[in-house]
Amino acid sequence: xxxxxxxxxxxxxxxxxxxxxxxxxxxxxxxxxxxxxxxxxxxxxxxxxxxxxxxxxxxxxxxxxxxxxxxxxxxxxxxxxxxxxxxxxxxxxxxxxxxxxxxxxxxxxxxxxxxxxxxxxxxxxxxxxxxxxxxxxxxxxxxxxxxxxxxxxxxxxxxxxxxxxxxxxxxxxxxxxxxxxx
Amino acid sequence: xxxxxxxxxxxxxxxxxxxxxxxxxxxxxxxxxxxxxxxxxxxxxxxxxxxxxxxxxxxxxxxxxxxxxxxxxxxxxxxxxxxxxxxxxxxxxxxxxxxxxxxxxxxxxxxxxxxxxxxxxxxxxxxxxxxxxxxx
Amino acid sequence: xxxxxxxxxxxxxxxxxxxxxxxxxxxxxxxxxxxxxxxxxxxxxxxxxxxxxxxxxxxxxxxxxxxxxxxxxxxxxxxxxxxxxxxxxxxxxxxxxxxxxxxxxxxxxxxxxxxxxxxxxxxxxxxxxxxxxxxxxxxxxxxxxxx
Numbered sequence: 534x535x536x537x538x539x540x541x542x543x544x545x546x547x548x549x550x551x552x553x554x555x556x557x558x559x560x561x562x563x564x565x566x567x568x569x570x571x572x573x574x575x576x577x578x579x580x581x582x583x584x585x586x587x588x589x590x591x592x593x594x595x596x597x598x599x600x601x602x603x604x605x606x607x608x609x610x611x612x613x614x615x616x617x618x619x620x621x622x623x624x625x626x627x628x629x630x631x632x633x634x635x636x637x638x639x640x641x642x643x644x645x646x647x648x649x650x651x652x653x654x655x656x657x658x659x660x661x662x663x664x665x666x667x668x669x670x671x672x673x674x675x676x677x678x679x680x681x682x683x684x685x686x687x688x689x690x691x692x693x694x695x696x697x698x699x700x701x702x703x704x705x706x707x708x709x710x711x712x713x714x715x
Numbered sequence: 716x717x718x719x720x721x722x723x724x725x726x727x728x729x730x731x732x733x734x735x736x737x738x739x740x741x742x743x744x745x746x747x748x749x750x751x752x753x754x755x756x757x758x759x760x761x762x763x764x765x766x767x768x769x770x771x772x773x774x775x776x777x778x779x780x781x782x783x784x785x786x787x788x789x790x791x792x793x794x795x796x797x798x799x800x801x802x803x804x805x806x807x808x809x810x811x812x813x814x815x816x817x818x819x820x821x822x823x824x825x826x827x828x829x830x831x832x833x834x835x836x837x838x839x840x841x842x843x844x845x846x847x848x849x850x851x
Numbered sequence: 852x853x854x855x856x857x858x859x860x861x862x863x864x865x866x867x868x869x870x871x872x873x874x875x876x877x878x879x880x881x882x883x884x885x886x887x888x889x890x891x892x893x894x895x896x897x898x899x900x901x902x903x904x905x906x907x908x909x910x911x912x913x914x915x916x917x918x919x920x921x922x923x924x925x926x927x928x929x930x931x932x933x934x935x936x937x938x939x940x941x942x943x944x945x946x947x948x949x950x951x952x953x954x955x956x957x958x959x960x961x962x963x964x965x966x967x968x969x970x971x972x973x974x975x976x977x978x979x980x981x982x983x984x985x986x987x988x989x990x991x992x993x994x995x996x997x998x
Contacts, residue, residue, distance in 0.1 A: 592787075593814055594780020597755025601773040675754065692768070694756050731881045738888050828921030828936070829895075832977075836891055839873070843880045 550609045553636065572637075572661060579662050579676060596675045600695075603676035607683020615687055622646075625688050637661055639677070644709065651714035654698075655681055656707050663702035672700035674708050681710045689714055729759070731844060735837055736761040742833050744804070744825025750841075751775050753814025766820075775818045779808045796834065798827070809834050812845040855994035858901050859975065865894040866976025898978060899924045904998040910988040912968065917979045938963070939972055939979050962990075 539547075552560070560568045583602065588595040614628035626643055633641045639657035646653050662674045672678075674697050682695030692715040699709035732750065739748040740761045747762035755773035760766070783794040799806040807830060808818040817838065821830055872890040875883045898916050905914040906926020915932060916924040920940030922932045929935075946958045961972040964986060971990055973980045984990060 590784060591777055591780040592784040593753065594755075594777040596753060597773045597776035597780070600754045600756075601769070604769065678754075694754075696754070731884055735884065735888070738892070826922045826924065828916075828918045828923035831921055832918045832923055833891075836887075840880070840884045840887055844884065847880055 553609070553632075554613045556635075558635070572664065575661060576664075576666070580666070580673070583676070584673075599675040600679035600682070603679025603681075604683040604686075605679075606676075607680035607685075608687055609683075610680070611684045611687025614684070620688075622688065629684055633657075638680070639708070641681075648714075653685060653712045653714070655710050655712070657681070657710065658707050660701055660708040663700060663708065666702040667704070669700070669702045671703070672697035672708070673702050674700055674710075677708060678710050682712060685712045685714070691715060732759050732841070733761065735841065739819055739830075739833055739837065742825070742830055744822045745819055745830060746804070746822055747818075747820040749775075749818050750811070751808075751816045751818055758815075762820075771818070771820075775806070775808050775816055778806075779810070779816055796831065798831070805830070807831065807834055809838055811838065811841045813849060815845060817841060853991075853995035854997040855905070858904075859973065859980075862894070862897050862901060862975050865890075865897050866978075869894045869976070894976065895924075898975070898980075902926050902980070905982060905994070907998055908993055908996075910984055910993040912983045912985065914983075915981045916975075917981060918977060923978060935970070935981055935983075938970065939981055942972060943974075943979060 552558075558568050583599055584595070587598055591598060610629065610632055614625050614632060618624040618628070626641075630641045633639055639660040642656040642658060644654040644656045657674070657677055660674055660677060662677055663669075666673070678695045678697040682693050685695070686693045694713045694715060696711050696713075697708060698711050699705035699707060701708055736748040736750070736759060739745055740763075746764065747760065747766055749760040749762075749768070749771070750758050751772045752758050753776070755769075755776040757768040757772040760768060778799065779794070779797050782797040786792070786794045794810070796807060796809045802823075804820065804822045805825060805827060806818065806820050808816050810816055817834065819830060819834060869887070869890040872883075872887045875886060902914045902916055902924045903926055905911055906928060913929045914926045915922060915929050915935055917936050917939045920936040922936055925932060942961050942963065943958065946961050950956065950958050957974070959974055963970045963972075967986055968983060969986050969988075969990075971982045973982075982990065982994075984993065
């Protein structure tokens with residue numbers, strides 16, 4: 534039997550994803566504080582640990598890393614949502630919307646679906662990453678763009694390119710992610 | 716208001732970009748040549764064998780970004796090329812425009828000066844192609 | 852003009868043609884791109900051909916071409932290519948400084964003669980052609996005959 538070595542981060546990732554897939558949000562060792570955290574703590578992790586700190590080290594490579602991280606989560610969520618739905622897009626989107634709401638990622642709303650042109654646009658209202666953030670010069674939700682890309686990629690089993698074209702932090706009131714099927 | 720411009724280089728100059736990548740592939744020892752956008756997405760690729768394009772695209776951006784940051788820390792200003800020397804070959808990456816990067820993967824027997832020369836001579840043309848496209 | 856001189860002249864002309872192709876007006880970059888690529892290919896193929904031919908000449912130990920001290924083309928019998936590259940870069944830099952002080956003009960050739968072997972370095976366009984042989988070999992004579 535092949536001995537596949539997993540790093541500690543990979544072991545933790547597996548446990549977190551298993552927790553999400555199980556739909557069980559209670560968590561051990563958090564008897565008093567419970568499973569929820571303030572959104573600002575998440576944003577600190579997202580915009581500082583996985584944002585400005587990564588940017589300090591990686592410069593222009595930072596958005597790629599964040600996008601890729603989001604895509605990994607999106608692929609896992611996609612696999613969860615795609616189970617037992619017989620490739621029905623509407624059911625798939627419904628499950629994704631529910632999952633994003635349960636995880637407080639945001640309220641996902643399909644804005645445009647043009648499969649002939651290979652373009653989908655999904656709105657993420659109340660986006661967890663940029664809520665309450667203002668005056669940036671470019672969209673900052675690369676994680677969500679990657680996540681949506683991963684979700685769409687899983688369903689269509691095709692390479693995709695997801696781009697955030699509107700961002701709440703830019704004053705757009707919502708985040709809009711355009712996905713091109715390739 | 717979003718200042719994002721969707722750059723779909725697939726729809727313009729794509730044939731010429733592919734020709735340039737094919738030309739790089741004809742250099743001894745080169746096994747893959749790709750263009751990676753600022754999100755780490757591979758927009759164009761020519762290759763001898765299967766490559767995980769998602770992973771290589773993101774890695775190229777991350778490695779180039781880290782190298783460019785290191786260069787800034789020691790006052791070297793902009794980075795023109797990053798060369799990774801590996802046991803089985805080299806990975807060379809060079810910036811084009813607007814965060815796009817040209818990356819080339821080689822075997823160990825590639826002549827480093829030859830590949831580097833090709834990249835250095837190719838970049839000005841790619842810059843013009845991308846500038847043309849971005850200004851249209 | 853003997854054989855090697857004519858080969859060098861041809862190579863220099865191809866290098867010049869390549870340089871000229873890069874000056875083409877950029878109105879149609881797609882066409883210009885192909886022209887530039889083809890000119891570079893012609894130049895590089897000629898470099899490799901010359902390196903191969905010179906490497907086969909009786910009395911010549913090895914031949915290689917370098918760009919910024921990195922190997923670009925080599926004959927089959929090329930030992931210590933990285934050491935050659937380092938020597939090329941060091942020698943060219945030192946010679947350029949000396950040439951500037953002495954008003955020699957652009958460097959065309961550098962020859963290093965050791966007790967056992969010698970190395971000649973010749974500038975060709977953006978490259979340096981490097982030829983090594985035993986010390987006693989008369990390079991001009993060895994390179995005068997077509998391979």
